[in-house]
Amino acid sequence: MPEMTYRDAINLALKEEMRRDQKVVVYGEDVALYEGAFKVTRGLLSEFGELRVRDCPISENTIVGVAVGAAMAGVRPVAELMTVNFALLAMDQIVNHMAKVRYMFGGQISVPMVVRMPGGGGSQLGAQHSQSLESYFMHCPGMLVAYPATPADAKGLLKSSIRTDNPVIFLEHELLYNSKGEVPEDPEYLVPFGKASIMRQGEAVTLIGYGRMSILCLQAAQLLEKEGVSCEVVDLRTLSPLDTETFLASVAKTGRAVVVEECWRNAGLGGDIASRIYERCFDTLLARVKRISGLDVPMPYSRKIEKICIPQAEGIVQGVRDLLNESY
Amino acid sequence: MAGNLRELLSEEELLKFYEQMVVCREFEESCAEQYSKGHITGFLHLYSGQEAVAVGCTAGLKQTDYVLSAYRDHAQAIVRGADPKRVMAELFGKATGICKGKGGSMHLFAPELNFMGGYAIVGGQFPIAVGLAWGSQLQEQDRITACFFGDGSMNQGTFHESLNWARLWDLPVLFICENNFYGIGTEVHRASAQAALHRRTCGYDIPSEKVDGMDVVAMYQATKRAAEWVRERQRPYFIEAVTYRFRGHSMSDPAKYRSSSEADVWKSRDPIPNLSRRLLEEGIADQARLDQINQAALAQVREAVRFAEDSPWPEDAEVWNDIYV
Numbered sequence: 155m156p157e158m159t160y161r162d163a164i165n166l167a168l169k170e171e172m173r174r175d176q177k178v179v180v181y182g183e184d185v186a187l188y189e190g191a192f193k194v195t196r197g198l199l200s201e202f203g204e205l206r207v208r209d210c211p212i213s214e215n216t217i218v219g220v221a222v223g224a225a226m227a228g229v230r231p232v233a234e235l236m237t238v239n240f241a242l243l244a245m246d247q248i249v250n251h252m253a254k255v256r257y258m259f260g261g262q263i264s265v266p267m268v269v270r271m272p273g274g275g276g277s278q279l280g281a282q283h284s285q286s287l288e289s290y291f292m293h294c295p296g297m298l299v300a301y302p303a304t305p306a307d308a309k310g311l312l313k314s315s316i317r318t319d320n321p322v323i324f325l326e327h328e329l330l331y332n333s334k335g336e337v338p339e340d341p342e343y344l345v346p347f348g349k350a351s352i353m354r355q356g357e358a359v360t361l362i363g364y365g366r367m368s369i370l371c372l373q374a375a376q377l378l379e380k381e382g383v384s385c386e387v388v389d390l391r392t393l394s395p396l397d398t399e400t401f402l403a404s405v406a407k408t409g410r411a412v413v414v415e416e417c418w419r420n421a422g423l424g425g426d427i428a429s430r431i432y433e434r435c436f437d438t439l440l441a442r443v444k445r446i447s448g449l450d451v452p453m454p455y456s457r458k459i460e461k462i463c464i465p466q467a468e469g470i471v472q473g474v475r476d477l478l479n480e481s482y
Numbered sequence: 483m484a485g486n487l488r489e490l491l492s493e494e495e496l497l498k499f500y501e502q503m504v505v506c507r508e509f510e511e512s513c514a515e516q517y518s519k520g521h522i523t524g525f526l527h528l529y530s531g532q533e534a535v536a537v538g539c540t541a542g543l544k545q546t547d548y549v550l551s552a553y554r555d556h557a558q559a560i561v562r563g564a565d566p567k568r569v570m571a572e573l574f575g576k577a578t579g580i581c582k583g584k585g586g587s588m589h590l591f592a593p594e595l596n597f598m599g600g601y602a603i604v605g606g607q608f609p610i611a612v613g614l615a616w617g618s619q620l621q622e623q624d625r626i627t628a629c630f631f632g633d634g635s636m637n638q639g640t641f642h643e644s645l646n647w648a649r650l651w652d653l654p655v656l657f658i659c660e661n662n663f664y665g666i667g668t669e670v671h672r673a674s675a676q677a678a679l680h681r682r683t684c685g686y687d688i689p690s691e692k693v694d695g696m697d698v699v700a701m702y703q704a705t706k707r708a709a710e711w712v713r714e715r716q717r718p719y720f721i722e723a724v725t726y727r728f729r730g731h732s733m734s735d736p737a738k739y740r741s742s743s744e745a746d747v748w749k750s751r752d753p754i755p756n757l758s759r760r761l762l763e764e765g766i767a768d769q770a771r772l773d774q775i776n777q778a779a780l781a782q783v784r785e786a787v788r789f790a791e792d793s794p795w796p797e798d799a800e801v802w803n804d805i806y807v
């Protein structure tokens with residue numbers, strides 16, 4: 155299997171799907187000539203031409219709305235919002251239109267569309283450009299939410315996203331774009347929705363993450379291994395649907411769970427996951443469920459204080475140590 | 483811009499324009515250097531080339547007027563009176579920064595100067611500007627709101643909603659579009675169906691004009707006239723300042739989407755040599771005086787960098803401050 159970056163894996167998925175299906179089109183702000191703010195759409199314009207790869211005005215709500223309409227008309231649009239932060243300008247089209255059309259029209263039509271958006275914190279971009287809004291999207295029924303952690307999953311999940319007839323929010327982490335991993339060459343390599351992956355087997359504690367948090371969980375697990383603590387790492391892969399069974403089975407086995415969320419703790423997805431664990435694994439838990447979250451503050455710019463607002467591998471290690479010292 | 487400078491402005495005012503533009507240019511070029519050294523991080527959008535807009539417009543406003551801007555905001559803040567030391571410290575992320583290191587390059591703010599902020603969401607400042615103008619109108623303050631924005635932001639819904647609103651309620655807002663022809667890498671005619679941007683306001687019955695944004699005196703005159711009009715009539719007005727950014731959109735942009743010959747044409751219209759040539763031609767200043775101003779600007783910016791370097795980082799506990807009152 156060739157090694158490639160997360161960025162290139164997404165780029166490859168786009169190219170393969172555009173080659174496979176003439177109906178797949180890509181558009182967004184600066185995706186064509188400029189090849190994407192994060193260069194994810196490199197080479198698309200030159201290969202597929204300007205009818206299928208298009209730049210558009212800075213009009214996020216309309217970008218999503220146009221995808222809804224185009225999908226209703228039979229096209230398979232993959233729209234890029236330059237970052238997840240700008241999805242807030244498009245929340246009306248996302249929540250009231252994209253996620254509702256199929257349901258409110260009694261299933262008579264579907265909107266096969268993908269909205270890709272990079273996000274997350276850690277690049278000193280300030281409060282308006284460093285948000286982790288995954289819980290916002292998870293909260294809304296009617297759409298799927300994917301958040302790959304590895305290059306292979308990025309390829310496989312994006313291809314599944316393009317092929318499904320459901321609308322998909324596809325989240326990418328800006329700090330993962332340059333991360334490398336093996337990616338299957340098979341153009342039919344698809345990662346299904348609602349199937350978490352066990353990134354690492356372990357006995358003492360289950361670390362549950364998604365996106366970049368899964369990578370931090372892996373790093374923490376490696377550090378803890380040196381202390382003789384065996385961690386199982388579950389990468390959720392898709393947040394909607396959420397593969398509850400996989401993480402519950404893991405927690406039932408280890409008896410301990412640490413949920414790592416990059417988003418804010420207040421009403422964050424970690425609370426939801428913890429409550430699912432309490433509801434279904436209460437009897438087998440050896441300790442309380444630990445949550446490691448982004449701090450409930452707007453992200454500060456200064457690198458010195460930005461760092462403490464985002465979960466770090468060392469914090470996860472400490473969280474696990476705390477948990478192992480506790481028992482009911 | 484025709485006519486004799488001396489007849490339009492005092493020697494003192496003209497030299498101040500020159501000085502402010504030079505300070506802004508030195509500041510921005512120094513930011514680029516500090517960015518390459520890793521002292522400034524995150525997104526950094528420089529203003530080099532557009533100085534005549536900030537300087538000319540600010541001079542045409544009153545200090546009591548509100549000013550809002552987008553993320554290309556260093557010059558806007560400095561020309562309004564922000565201390566370059568504290569602006570630089572902000573870009574370094576230091577505790578002495580104008581927003582305590584929490585804002586960074588894109589979010590400068592100085593209420594004591596009525597500089598009501600730099601915003602990083604394209605088009606985010608339009609409704610805020612309308613609201614500020616309403617607030618001052620309600621309180622019968624003699625104050626207009628000048629809202630600066632880029633050509634690209636005119637495609638946001640907020641632009642249309644805000645222009646409509648400003649005219650509907652007749653609010654004292656001066657909209658100033660800095661048309662530098664690009665929104666990141668997308669040229670204006672590829673994003674705007676009507677690329678003559680000042681004509682886009684007719685749908686809202688807001689008068690508008692196009693001004694040479696490379697000419698600081700022209701910018702000053704147009705703004706002064708427009709600001710008075712807005713103040714008197716309590717109605718919105720729109721200026722399209724035609725300008726150019728000499729650098730890429732941000733530090734990560736090599737600007738491959740535009741030809742070097744295009745940039746060269748605009749650089750030949752650089753507002754700074756443009757003004758210095760006229761000052762010399764009309765005998766308003768000699769080269770020695772201009773050199774002295776250049777040296778002083780350089781020294782001021784060097785001092786700002788030194789201040790930023792020497793300043794302390796914010797305390798960790800600072801993350802919890804300023805969230806709620």
Ligand SMILES: Cc1ncc(C[n+]2csc(CCOP(=O)(O)OP(=O)(O)O)c2C)c(N)n1
Pocket residue numbers: 183212214236240243554602603604605631632633634635636660662663664665666731
């Ligand atoms: C809502 C939103 N969408 C997209 C962006 C990303 N972005 C940052 S600057 C920019 C271009 C804006 O161009 P313009 O308004 O012309 O201002 P200029 O950079 O030319 O000063 C874009 C698309 C953003 N910051 N906010």
